[in-house]
Amino acid sequence: xxxxxxxxxxxxxxxxxxxxxxxxxxxxxxxxxxxxxxxxxxxxxxxxxxxxxxxxxxxxxxxxxxxxxxxxxxxxxxxxxxxxxxxxxxxxxxxxxxxxxxxxxxxxxxxxxxxxxxxxxxxxxxxxxxxxxxxxxxxxxxxxxxxxxxxxxxxxxxxxxxxxxxxxxxxxxxxxxxxxxxxxxxxxxxxxxxxxxxxxxxxxxxxxxxxxxxxxxxxxxxxxxxxxxxxxxxxxxxxxxxxxxxxxxxxxxxxxxxxxxxxxxxxxxxxxxxxxxxxxxxxxxxxxxxxxxxxxxxxxxxxxxxxxxxxxxxxxxxxxxxxxxxxxxxxxxxxxxxxxxxxxxxxxxxxxxxxxxxxxxxxxxxxxxxxxxxxxxxxxxxxxxxxxxxxxxxxxxxxxxxxxxxxxxxxxxxxxxxxxxxxxxxxxxxxxxxxxxxxxxxxxxxxxxxxxxxxxxxxxxxxxxxxxxxxxxxxxxxxxxxxxxxxxxxxxxxxxxxxxxxxxxxxxxxxxxxxxxxxxxxxxxxxxxxxxxxxxxxxxxxxxxxxxxxxxxxxxxxxxxxxxxxxxxxxxxxxxxxxxxxxxxxxxxxxxxxxxxxxxxxxxxxxxxxxxxxxxxxxxxxxxxxxxxxxxxxxxxxxxxxxxxxxxxxxxxxxxxxxxxxxxxx
Numbered sequence: 106x107x108x109x110x111x112x113x114x115x116x117x118x119x120x121x122x123x124x125x126x127x128x129x130x131x132x133x134x135x136x137x138x139x140x141x142x143x144x145x146x147x148x149x150x151x152x153x154x155x156x157x158x159x160x161x162x163x164x165x166x167x168x169x170x171x172x173x174x175x176x177x178x179x180x181x182x183x184x185x186x187x188x189x190x191x192x193x194x195x196x197x198x199x200x201x202x203x204x205x206x207x208x209x210x211x212x213x214x215x216x217x218x219x220x221x222x223x224x225x226x227x228x229x230x231x232x233x234x235x236x237x238x239x240x241x242x243x244x245x246x247x248x249x250x251x252x253x254x255x256x257x258x259x260x261x262x263x264x265x266x267x268x269x270x271x272x273x274x275x276x277x278x279x280x281x282x283x284x285x286x287x288x289x290x291x292x293x294x295x296x297x298x299x300x301x302x303x304x305x306x307x308x309x310x311x312x313x314x315x316x317x318x319x320x321x322x323x324x325x326x327x328x329x330x331x332x333x334x335x336x337x338x339x340x341x342x343x344x345x346x347x348x349x350x351x352x353x354x355x356x357x358x359x360x361x362x363x364x365x366x367x368x369x370x371x372x373x374x375x376x377x378x379x380x381x382x383x384x385x386x387x388x389x390x391x392x393x394x395x396x397x398x399x400x401x402x403x404x405x406x407x408x409x410x411x412x413x414x415x416x417x418x419x420x421x422x423x424x425x426x427x428x429x430x431x432x433x434x435x436x437x438x439x440x441x442x443x444x445x446x447x448x449x450x451x452x453x454x455x456x457x458x459x460x461x462x463x464x465x466x467x468x469x470x471x472x473x474x475x476x477x478x479x480x481x482x483x484x485x486x487x488x489x490x491x492x493x494x495x496x497x498x499x500x501x502x503x504x505x506x507x508x509x510x511x512x513x514x515x516x517x518x519x520x521x522x523x524x525x526x527x528x529x530x531x532x533x534x535x536x537x538x539x540x541x542x543x544x545x546x547x548x549x550x551x552x553x554x555x556x557x558x559x560x561x562x563x564x565x566x567x568x569x570x571x572x573x574x575x576x577x578x579x580x581x582x583x584x585x586x587x588x589x590x591x592x593x594x595x596x597x598x599x600x601x602x603x604x605x606x607x608x609x610x611x612x613x614x615x616x617x618x619x620x621x622x623x624x625x626x627x628x629x630x631x632x633x634x635x636x637x638x639x640x641x642x643x644x645x646x647x648x649x650x651x652x653x654x655x656x657x658x659x660x661x662x663x664x665x666x667x668x669x670x671x672x673x674x675x676x677x678x679x680x681x682x683x684x685x686x687x688x689x690x691x692x693x694x695x696x697x698x699x700x701x702x703x704x705x706x707x708x709x710x711x712x713x714x715x716x717x718x719x720x721x722x723x724x725x726x727x728x729x730x731x732x733x734x735x736x737x738x739x740x741x742x743x744x745x746x747x748x749x750x751x752x753x754x755x756x757x758x759x760x761x762x763x764x765x766x767x768x769x770x771x
Contacts (some may be wrong), residue, residue, distance in 0.1 A: 106143060107601070110714035112572040114706040116549040119539070122171040123549070126535045130499070132468030132526055134448075134481045135202030140323050143608055145313075150402030152457070153393070153423055155708075157227045160220075161393075161423035166196055168223045174214040184516065186531040194415040195424075199395055202420035211417060220367035226573075229255065230703050230709040234575055236264035241512035243270045248310070252288065257711040258699040259653055260579060262288050266301050274308045274346065277615045279512035280685040280696075282307050287688045289699070294730050309340040315387040319437050322721060324462070329438035338402035348384045349375065352563040366622040384730035387435055394430035395421020401563055406430045409459055411518075416538035420581040425457040436460070449483075449496045458599065460498050461467065467493075467501040467526035468535075474523075544707040545571040553585065555704040555750060556718040557596060559670045560586035565756035572713075573705035577745035581740060582702050585716035585750050590743035594718035596634070597649065600697050606683035614690040626659040626694030628721070629679035631665045637676070639723050647726040648678065650719045650737050652702055655695035656726040678721060695726075 121138055122131075130136030138421050142148065151159070158166045164181065171177040183194040201215040209216035227230075229251070235241045237260070242264070251261040256486050264282045265271055273282040282305060286380065290296040313320075314465040327332040336342070351374055358366045373392075376384040397409040400417045410427040413419045421427050429436050441452035456462050463469070466483050470476050471736040474486025474493075485493030485506050493499035502518055509523035524535025537735070539547045552569040553561045561567050567586050605615040605623040614620055626688045628640075628646055640646050640659045657680070669673045684694030704713045720739065727735050730764075743749075 106141075108140075109368065109706075109711055110342070112555055112704055112706055112713045113549075113552055113639050113710075113717070114570045114711050115543065115708040116545060117350055119543070120549040122223070123224045123537055124300035126537065129468075129477070131222065131535060132463060132465035132483075133477070134463065134469070142323050144600075145322060146320040148323055149319065149327075152321055152325075154427060158223060158263075160197075161200060162196060162742065163427045164200065165194065166223050169215070170509060171222070174217040175547050177217065182531070186516065187511075187520040187525065187533050188527075188529050188531060189410075189518055190529055191530070192411075192413070192415075195413040195419070196410070196421075198415045198417060199413045199419045199421040199424065201400065202363055202417060203369075203392055203422040205371050206373040206420075208367075210418070215417065216368075216371070219371070226406070226710055230575070230705060230710065230712065231265045233260060233703075236267050237391055241265050241268060244268055244272070246271070246273045246275070248275065248611075250275070250279045250281045250609035250611050250685070252284050253696045254682070254698065255713050256701040257580060257652055257703050258685075258696045258701075259290065260703065263296075263579075263696070264289055264357075266290075266296055266303055266304045270306065272306045272308060273435065273464060274310045275611055276310055276312055276341070277611055277689075278307060278689040279609070279611045280687045283687050283689060287693075288685070289686050291323055291596045292686075293733055295733070296634055296665075308346065309336075309338065309339045310346075311336035311342040316344065316529050318342075318344070319390065321457075324456060325464075326456045326462075327426070327436060327437040331438075342383075342386075344386055345383045348374075349382075379424050390435060390437065391433075392420075393422035393426050395419055395427050406433055408432070414435045414632050421746055428459050428533075429455045447496055451496075451498065451543065459500075461500045464500050465526050465528070465535075466497050466499065467528070470507075472524040473509060475762055483548065502525065554716040555585075556583045556594070556704065556716070557585045558587070558591055558597065558675060558718060559673055562671060567698075567755040568750070570753050570755075571707040571755075573707055573710060574751045575703050576751045579652075580702050580745055581745045581747065583651050583661065583745070584743060585718075586715075590745070591718075593739055593743035594650065595718050596651070596676045596717045596721060598628075598680055598697075598700060598717050599715050600680050600682045600701075603683060604679045606681065608683070610683045610685060610690065614685075614692050615632070617691050621693040623681075623683075624692050625658050626655075626684040627660045627681070629652055629660045629662055629665050630721070631663070631667055631676065633667050634676040634678070634721070635659065635661045640721070641723065645725045646721050646723055647735075648680070648700060648701040648719050649735065650702075650717055651740055651743070651745055652731050652736075653699040654726050654735050655697065655699055657695065659723075678719065 125131055143509050153161050157268050162167055173759050182190040199217050201209045203217040211465045223376050223610045235450050236566055250272050252258055255261050266537055271592050282315050282634055285301045286298050314333040317332045318330050321327050322329060358370055379383055397403050397405050398420055407427050408431040410424045413421055436455040439452050443450055469483035470485050483497050484493050484499045487494045492504050493501055507523040511520045511522060527533055551563045553567055555568055585596040603623055605619050637654030641658055644659050645656055647654055665677045665679050681699035682697040685696045701714055701717055726732055
C-alpha cells in the first residue's frame with residue numbers, strides 16, 4: 106500500500122514492472138511483482154470486483170458512450186488483434202449468460218442493456234462528495250470502516266450524516282456504525298445526535314471461520330475456506346445476506362411490468378440451499394467457473410476459458426476463474442502437501458488463469474525455447490513431444506513451436522508467434538511504452554505528492570498534473586515547495602500498519618489480547634525531531650494538518666530518520682492508522698486518517714494516503730470546540746484557501762502550446 110496510495114500510485118507499480126521487464130524477470134520464478142496486500146482476499150475483490158469501473162475478470166464497465174454491445178466490445182480489443190483479449194466477446198457473452206440465463210439472447214444483445222452505464226467516475230470518494238451534496242440517500246458498508254480507514258475521516262463521518270439510511274455489516278460495532286453518538290464531531294459540537302436524521306442499521310456479519318468460500322491472494326491463488334462453526338445469533342455470511350435480500354426484492358417486484366425491474370426479475374437466482382435455507386457457496390463457485398449450455402456437453406463445467414464461446418452456448422461468471430471447477434471438482438480446495446510435490450505446488454489451491462502459478466511463463470525460456478537458467482527452469486520446448494512442458498502450466502499455446510510465425514489473417518491466440526510470451530498484449534510483447542490505458546501518460550515521471558515541503562527536483566511541474574482533487578473549504582491542503590505558508594506545516598507524516606492490529610481495527614481492537622500488545626495510538630519520531638520540538642518519550646503530542654488535529658503517544662526511534670533533500674532537512678512522523686474514536690472497542694484513540702485530505706490517482710482513483718504535511722507539538726490536543734479553533738488558527742496562518750496546492754499545471758510558462766506540439770517546436 107505504500108506504493109499505491111499516492112497521486113501517482115499506478116505509475117509507481119508500472120515503474121516496478123518496467124524494471125522487472127528490463128531485468129528479464131517477468132515470467133520467471135522469483136520475478137514479477139508480489140504486492141503486500143491489506144488482507145487475505147484483496148486480489149479476489151478486484152477479480153470479482155468491488156471497483157466501480159470493472160466487471161468480473163477485468164472486463165470494463167460499460168459507459169454511456171458504448172450504446173451497443175458491439176461498441177462495448179470495441180473498447181476492449183480489436184477483433185483481429187493478437188492475444189487472448191481478442192476473445193473478449195466470448196468472455197462477455199458468457200458472463201451475461203451466467204447472470205441472466207435464458208433472458209440473455211442474441212436478439213437482445215445478450216441482455217447487454219440490463220447493465221447500468223457509467224457517466225463518469227463513481228468511486229468511493231466521488232460518492233462521498235455526492236453524499237455531502239445530499240445526492241445519495243442510502244449506503245451499504247460491508248467490511249469497511251471509512252470513519253477510521255478512509256482518507257479524511259471527518260468528511261467521511263459528515264457525509265454519512267447526510268444520508269437517509271446506512272447499513273453497516275460487520276463483526277463489531279465499528280466507528281462507522283456509532284459516529285452519530287460518540288464520534289469526534291459529536292465531541293467538537295459540529296454534529297448533535299438529536300439533529301442527525303440518518304437511520305443506521307447494524308447487521309452482524311459472520312467471520313471467515315463461520316462461512317465457506319475462497320480467499321484469493323496476491324499470487325492469484327484461490328484457496329477454499331471450509332466453515333468451522335456456525336455464526337452466532339443473527340450473524341450472516343455475505344452470501345446468505347444478499348441471496349435472501351435478492352429473494353425479498355424479487356418477491357416485491359414479482360407483479361411489476363416496469364421495464365426497469367426486468368434485470369432483477371430475470372437474474373439467475375436459483376442456487377441450491379441447505380436445510381436452513383442458506384445458499385451453497387460451492388454452487389456459486391461452479392457458476393463462476395462456467396458450464397456448457399448446449400451440445401453434447403450441456404450442463405458440464407468448462408475446463409478452461411478457451412472453451413468459452415460468443416454464441417451463447419457457454420456461461421461463466423468470471424472468465425479468468427474458469428477451470429477452478431473443472432470436471433466438477435472444487436480445485437480451490439486441493440490440498441496436496443508440499444512434501445509430496447515440487448516447489449511450484451500446483452496441487453495446492455488453484456491459481457488463475459488455468460492454474461498457472463507464474464503468468465507469462467513463456468518468458469522463462471529463451472526465444473529458442475530453452476530455459477534461461479537451469480536452476481530456475483520453469484517451462485521449456487520439448488522437441489520430441491513437440492509441445493511446451495515443465496513444472497508450471499504453460500501460459501502459451503501448448504503446441505506453438507519457438508520458431509513459429511503466424512499467417513497474416515490469423516487472430517487471437519492463433520496469431521501469436523513462437524516468441525510472443527506476453528499473450529494478453531495486442532502484439533505479444535512486453536511494453537515499456539504504454540500508448541493507452543494510463544491517464545497521466547505512457548511513461549512514469551516523478552512528481553511530488555499533493556503536499557510536499559520541497560520542490561520537485563526533476564521537473565518544473567510540482568504535482569501530478571492529472572491528479573483528481575476536490576477543492577473545498579473542508580478539504581484544504583498545505584502549501585508546497587517552499588511557497589509562503591509552507592513553514593506552518595513543516596513536517597511530513599506517513600501512515601503504516603502494525604503486526605498486532607488489522608486495518609481500521611474492526612477485527613483487532615475488539616480483542617483484548619491484541620489490544621494489550623498495542624494499546625494506544627502513537628506517533629513515531631526521530632530523536633532529532635523530539636529534541637527540536639520538546640517531545641517526551643511516551644508523553645503526548647498533538648499533530649495538526651490542514652484538515653484536523655489528533656493526539657498520540659510519543660515513540661522516539663531511530664527508524665524515522667530525517668531526510669536531507671537539496672540541503673533541506675525533512676523530518677518524518679510515522680502514524681499507525683488502526684485507531685478510532687468510539688466507546689465500543691477495547692482500545693480507542695484518534696484516527697491518523699483524519700489528518701489526510703482527499704486527492705486521488707487519476708487512473709484508479711486511490712487516495713493519496715501515505716504522505717501529508719503537518720506540525721507537531723508536545724501535549725494533548727484541545728477538547729470540544731477548542732480543537733476547531735486550533736485547526737482554523739493554523740489554516741489562517743498558512744493563508745489556505747480551496748485553491749491552495751490545487752493548481753493542476755504549476756509552471757504554465759514551460760508548457761507546450763498546441764502549435765508547438767503540432768509542428769514539433771522546442
